[in-house]
Amino acid sequence: MGQDNPIARVIRASELDTRMIAMVAILLVIWIGLDVLTGGIFLTARNLYNLAVQSSVVGIMATGMVLVIVARHIDLSVGSVMGFTGMIIAWLQVDIFTLGAVWNWPLTILIGLTLGAVIGAWQGYWVAYTGIPAFVVTLGGLLMFRGGAFLVTDGRTVAPMDPTYQLLGGGIHGSIGETWSWVFGVVAIAVVALLTYKNRQSRKRHEFAVKPIAVEIALFLLWTGLIIGFVLVMNSYYKPRSEVARGIPVPVLILIAVIVAMTLIARVTSFGRYVFAMGGNPEAAELSGIDVKKTTLIVFVIMGVLCGIAAVITTARLNAGANSMGMLAELSVIAAAVIGGTSLAGGIGSIAGAILGAVVMQSLENGMVLMGVSSAMRQVIIGLVLIGAVWFDTMYKKRR
């Protein structure tokens, strides 16, 4: 890239990750392509709403998978853990506790998330303290917890769930409506503005170079535009036979909360820094005085909790607990992280990338369903996309 190329100059001044820009560009190409191929169905408010809901379960788990893979491990059990915790939640809520009691659904969620954490700790213990490769431990977990999901009710599907709980799945009533969606949008814009300002002040105080003010404003406007666009789209999809806007679906709100929390963990805590250091050079991390074992254990605990959150959304959305929940989800989750630029060699990855990866995969899946592509053919194509994404990544790194 030449010094005079204006696009290159803008990108450098904005300090944006070029890889991330490429991914967004690819996503836009996919969206426009699918919109053309589906005769304008893909980019309707209704479909984008569904796409957002569909992406949230894989997206939530993918944020945890980024940390796992960055730390040079892998978790093959996430689909099974999600299925098992989901079955426990559904079974407790429907069969054991009083259905309809106010305390029922919050308690089952709490139990589900705790169970996720305990399962994560169990697997993390084996990986961190006994040195068994994560591949083996979580392959064992994949089998055990899939079997466990069946054993909870001997394979019987449990339904229906508590009506309030169902809102978490983003069904007909599972969104926050027009007004609250705008409130969310305004708050989000305010947060972006505040962070931009704070960051700039801090860099000035330390006498570091700051971005040109025009670039800073342009980036802020870009974010504002994205947020407003998102709220507008979610508000343009109405409830059936009415003019009542749905607004942002609850599972997408949960996903956004998870993205924010996980990005903070990865970027501004020493724990997150240690995860990346371990991935870059495990020996150096150990010699720097980092408790590598404890850090590894916590990574798996976080992954377990995220599986619990995904289980809540899935059972709420299905309005049932079925032992097949999350079957093969581990593959989508790993693929989302890898398509999003997480390096299987460890040390490199980002939460935002994994979310983009999840949306890319879900867009292809969703678009092909709209086009009437058979499920067998969809698998073939998604598999090719996975290889293509990693190939792109390898080429990109070689060129640098």
Place this chain on the structure above:
Amino acid sequence: MSDTPLVEMRNIEKRFGGVHAVDNVSVDLYPGEVVGVLGHNGAGKSCLMKILSGAMPLDGGEIRVNGEPTEIENPRDAMAYGIETIYQTLALADNLNAPANLFLGREMKTRWGTLNDDAMEAEARKVLHRLNPNFTNINDAVRTMSGGQRQVVAIARAIYFNAKILIMDEPTAALGPSETKMVADLTTQLRSEGIGIFLISHDMHDVFDLCDRIVVMKNGHCVGAHRIEEVSKDDVLSLIIAGQLPEGWSPRNGGGRA
């Protein structure tokens, strides 16, 4: 020089299966002195130093710091005693930038307990510029840096946190002439500040320029411990290669000083 040694390693033992990597070795280190630890590859010198830095548990013997018995089981323990190490492998996380490596394990925090990256970057700029004024790309991943720059980061890591005891394992192996001189000057400066330094080196120039004393190891044993004035380069090479001083050796400075 004070009476209590900064470090006393007494009768240190380390075995790997049947191999006796360190066999009943004792060394000490006083404030403001540089002790060269010499020997062939596999003589046990790196092993001995790794025991002191907490990277390797000892099988027998005792380590005292300032006369007090210690339990050094991991690098955190060693750092708590003010023992810092510059490893030959540099021990850097290649995917992180210079400030992140410099503060790894000891990050600066904001009042909310989050990483204070800007403050760390500012501190890193100061210390790295002192060591190498041409160091500008400190926010790049360490992977993309030159051998000399990586070495500077590793050195900065060790001296930033007010080390009392510094272990330098081949600190100049990857460096050019000007950077080697920088490390030599730094070593002299740290010694004058009262820091005790163990220097592992193969470079006889470095050893005779910088060290106050030398300890020579061969096959896990300590085969000689001398003040630098007592020995010539040939004497040291004889100790390293043959494990003994040349026949008919007597101290070069006529003996006298202990």
